[in-house]
Structures are given as C-alpha cells and as structure tokens.
Amino acid sequence: xxxxxxxxxxxxxxxxxxxxxxxxxxxxxxxxxxxxxxxxxxxxxxxxxxxxxxxxxxxxxxxxxxxxxxxxxxxxxxxxxxxxxxxxxxxxxxxxxxxxxxxxxxxxxxxxxxxxxxxxxxxxxxxxxxxxxxxxxxxxxxxxxxxxxxxxxxxxxxxxxxxxxxxxxxxxxxxxxxxxxxxxxxxxxxxxxxxxxxxxxxxxxxxxxxxxxxxxxxxxxxxxxx
Numbered sequence: 001x002x003x004x005x006x007x008x009x010x011x012x013x014x015x016x017x018x019x020x021x022x023x024x025x026x027x028x029x030x031x032x033x034x035x036x037x038x039x040x041x042x043x044x045x046x047x048x049x050x051x052x053x054x055x056x057x058x059x060x061x062x063x064x065x066x067x068x069x070x071x072x073x074x075x076x077x078x079x080x081x082x083x084x085x086x087x088x089x090x091x092x093x094x095x096x097x098x099x100x101x102x103x104x105x106x107x108x109x110x111x112x113x114x115x116x117x118x119x120x121x122x123x124x125x126x127x128x129x130x131x132x133x134x135x136x137x138x139x140x141x142x143x144x145x146x147x148x149x150x151x152x153x154x155x156x157x158x159x160x161x162x163x164x165x166x167x168x169x170x171x172x173x174x175x176x177x178x179x180x181x182x183x184x185x186x187x188x189x190x191x192x193x194x195x196x197x198x199x200x201x202x203x204x205x206x207x208x209x210x211x212x213x214x215x216x217x218x219x220x221x222x223x224x225x226x
Contacts, residue, residue, distance in 0.1 A: 019049055021035035021048075021049055022051070023051055023052040024052075025052055029077065032080060033055055033081065035047055035049060038090075040090050040116055042062055042117060043062035044059065044061050044062050044116055044117065045059070045060040046059050046060070048081075050077065053073070054073050054074060054077060056069075057069045057085045059114070061117065061118065062117070069085065069097075070085045072084060083102070084100060085099060086100050091135070091138050091156040092135070092138070092156075093117075094156060097111065097113075098110075099111060108128070108182050109128070110126055110127055111125040111126065125142065125154070126142055127184050128184065129141040129142055129184055130199060131156075136195075137195060138157050139153045139154065139192075141190070143184065143187075149165060150164055150165050151163065151166060151217065153224070164217070166217070171183060171201070171203065173203070178204065187200070188201070188202075192221065195222040195225075196219070196220050196221065197218070197220075198216060198218050199217050200215070200216050201215050201217065202214050
C-alpha cells in the first residue's frame with residue numbers, strides 16, 4: 001500500500017513539473033516508450049510519461065488540467081504499450097482506448113470510452129467485433145456474451161445504439177460445440193464500404209464437423225444515420 005501511495009505521489013509531482021520521459025539508469029526505456037503527444041481537434045492532449053519508477057498515460061485538457069488515466073509500476077514498465085493502455089482513437093466528443101489485459105497472446109482486447117474534454121471515463125465498451133475510425137460511420141460493434149442472439153452497434157459520436165439479430169442459435173451452438181471462450185473469435189474481416197457494414201463469421205452445426213462453415217452479415221448503416 002505504501003509503495004502504491006509513493007508511486008502516485010511521484011507521478012503527481014511530475015505532472016506539476018511538466019512532461020517527464022527519462023530514466024538515466026535505464027536508457028533502453030527511451031526506445032520502448034514513446035512520449036509523443038496526440039493532440040485532439042479540441043486542443044486536448046494524451047501522451048505517455050515515465051521515470052525510473054513507473055510509466056503512465058496523461059490526459060491534458062485544453063485548459064492545461066492534467067489527469068492520470070493509467071499507470072504501470074517499476075516491475076511492469078517494460079510492458080508499456082503492450083499491457084493496459086495500448087493506443088487511442090479520437091471521435092467527435094470522445095476517444096476510445098484499446099486496453100490489453102495481458103501483454104501477449106491471446107485474449108481479445110477490451111475498449112474503454114473517455115470524454116474528450118474532461119478525460120472522464122464514459123463507459124467500459126468491452127471486447128469488440130469491429131470498430132470503425134470512419135467519422136461518418138463511427139460504429140463500435142459488440143456481441144453480448146450473455147445473449148449471443150444479436151450484434152450491438154454503438155455510434156461513438158452520438159452514443160446511440162441499435163441491434164440486429166444473428167442467425168438463430170448459431171453462435172451459441174458453435175461455442176458449446178467447440179468449448180470456445182471468446183465469441184469474438186468467430187468473427188473476422190469486418191469492413192464498411194459505401195455505408196454498408198459486412199463481416200464474416202464461422203460456425204459449426206455439430207461436433208462431427210471437421211471443417212468450419214462460414215456465413216456473412218450485411219448491414220446498411222445509412223438507415224441508422226440521423
């Protein structure tokens with residue numbers, strides 16, 4: 001507990017002094033950790049910082065107020081960028097962060113959504129089927145692990161959600177047959193072209209199937225843009 005408090009106090013002191021990106025005793029960290037700032041369209045910034053005791057992600061509002069969104073202590077500092085906050089993507093009023101629960105293979109990434117003005121976390125988006133960086137169709141697509149009957153589409157600019165039905169029981173049946181852990185692993189090659197979302201998925205009808213069967217989901221997003 002004392003160690004955690006010490007690390008937090010050290011980070012806060014560095015925030016007051018300005019951006020910190022150096023550890024003289026571990027120069028190799030400069031090759032691992034990039035402190036380049038991402039500047040959002042509203043003037044806010046997000047960037048990494050580090051010293052010899054920890055690394056952290058700082059959000060800086062347009063008014064220069066700073067907030068620590070995530071940190072790693074000394075024992076994990078070499079995993080910066082591979083564990084926890086990996087990268088971030090800007091949208092109209094928010095940004096989402098790709099979050100790694102493990103530093104290697106093979107858990108799907110999770111995503112978190114933050115307010116672009118304050119840096120306050122808006123939502124835990126969970127694991128993705130697909131997300132779009134296209135500002136015209138900025139959708140985050142998920143499937144509920146408790147209810148695999150539909151896909152959920154979240155518009156990251158408006159926070160509006162719509163859902164579409166999946167082929168009846170196909171996903172749930174496949175997970176039972178294969179003893180799969182992650183529904184997301186059944187989906188691949190999602191894309192948006194001319195306002196139409198398409199994604200492929202694989203499935204099995206019974207345990208005797210050696211080969212995967214494949215299906216495709218198509219959604220006209222233009223129907224949902226307001």
